[in-house]
Amino acid sequence: MNAEELKQLKEQALEETAEAGSNEALEAVRIRYLGRKGVLQEVMKGLKDQPPQDRPLIGQLANELKQELQAALTDKTAALEGATEGPETLFDYTLPGDWHSMGTRHPLSKITERAVAIFRSLGFTVAEGPDVETVYNNFDALNTPPAHPSRDMQDTFYLDNGDLLRCHTSPVQVRYMQKHRPPVRIIAPGRCYRRDTPDATHSANFHQIEGLYVDEQVSMADLKGTLSYFAGEMMGPGVKIRFRPHFFPFTEPSVECDFSCHVCGGAGCRVCKQSGWIEILGAGMVDPNVFRAVGYDPERITGYAFGMGIERIAMILYGIHDIRMLYENDVRFLKQF
Numbered sequence: 246m247n248a249e250e251l252k253q254l255k256e257q258a259l260e261e262t263a264e265a266g267s268n269e270a271l272e273a274v275r276i277r278y279l280g281r282k283g284v285l286q287e288v289m290k291g292l293k294d295q296p297p298q299d300r301p302l303i304g305q306l307a308n309e310l311k312q313e314l315q316a317a318l319t320d321k322t323a324a325l326e327g328a329t330e331g332p333e334t335l336f337d338y339t340l341p342g343d344w345h346s347m348g349t350r351h352p353l354s355k356i357t358e359r360a361v362a363i364f365r366s367l368g369f370t371v372a373e374g375p376d377v378e379t380v381y382n383n384f385d386a387l388n389t390p391p392a393h394p395s396r397d398m399q400d401t402f403y404l405d406n407g408d409l410l411r412c413h414t415s416p417v418q419v420r421y422m423q424k425h426r427p428p429v430r431i432i433a434p435g436r437c438y439r440r441d442t443p444d445a446t447h448s449a450n451f452h453q454i455e456g457l458y459v460d461e462q463v464s465m466a467d468l469k470g471t472l473s474y475f476a477g478e479m480m481g482p483g484v485k486i487r488f489r490p491h492f493f494p495f496t497e498p499s500v501e502c503d504f505s506c507h508v509c510g511g512a513g514c515r516v517c518k519q520s521g522w523i524e525i526l527g528a529g530m531v532d533p534n535v536f537r538a539v540g541y542d543p544e545r546i547t548g549y550a551f552g553m554g555i556e557r558i559a560m561i562l563y564g565i566h567d568i569r570m571l572y573e574n575d576v577r578f579l580k581q582f
């Protein structure tokens with residue numbers, strides 16, 4: 246190949262580079278000219294057959310071809326990239342970043358998740374039921390007499406079709422036992438509704454966590470052990486519990502359960518209103534009539550149940566004085582948790 250041919254070859258290579266429309270096409274050009282078995286390699290190999298006086302010029306031209314083609318390929322690669330990626334290649338990495346403030350979990354979600362984790366560690370699983378319930382599941386199956394005041398229109402929201410908005414999470418017990426045989430060990434967190442006039446401690450909708458443990462020979466001591474463990478995990482180590490006699494239609498005997506004040510340790514302070522105790526939940530041994538309603542044999546089966554208000558625990562633990570703050574979704578309030 247003489248000098249003239251070599252110059253033409255360079256023009257041709259540069260032209261092909263300029264015309265290449267993709268990375269693949271560019272790579273093909275590179276291989277054809279600069280590759281190990283490429284045109285330039287052939288030229289170099291043929292150098293020894295050239296007349297000695299022509300060799301320096303041909304060598305120089307070959308070198309030029311190599312360098313110019315390499316530069317052209319690099320430029321063209323960059324140009325193709327710019328074309329496909331658009332303005333991103335113009336992105337200024339030295340600009341300050343955008344700040345997005347992170348959201349936080351709602352205090353009610355946090356308390357629910359913590360409580361669920363504690364009961365899960367004891368072998369409870371989570372069960373759920375609908376907010377719209379039948380009168381049967383919410384009252385009848387739970388041994389609530391026809392004239393019980395909680396059935397009153399003043400207390401419970403009834404729907405036109407005769408159903409209601411559940412006033413506690415206890416109907417989840419009924420649903421679960423209808424579908425499962427003992428042993429049963431569930432907790433049921435969820436939303437409840439009562440016809441209360443909103444004030445600092447009342448809300449027409451609120452949340453509860455129901456617990457139910459049914460097997461042979463379940464005793465009040467099991468209830469006490471479970472709640473005592475829960476109290477320590479939820480409120481802090483050393484928190485004790487006490488039972489006070491109470492009444493619920495669906496448990497017998499029934500109790501209200503207080504936790505010793507986690508703030509003053511029981512000595513008396515503002516949080517526990519100087520009593521050393523904080524009322525937390527209702528509980529008891531499942532009434533035989535409830536077992537009959539779901540087809541369990543009360544002669545063989547026993548169990549305990551409990552129900553607690555999530556808002557109440559959140560308010561006590563976080564020092565929230567007005568329940569309505571939990572529903573207003575003011576981010577200045579929510580981002581504190």
Ligand code: PHE
Binds near residue numbers: 415456527528551553
């Ligand atoms: N359902 C009761 C309430 O809403 C709480 C409770 C649940 C009591 C289970 C005993 C057993 O007040």
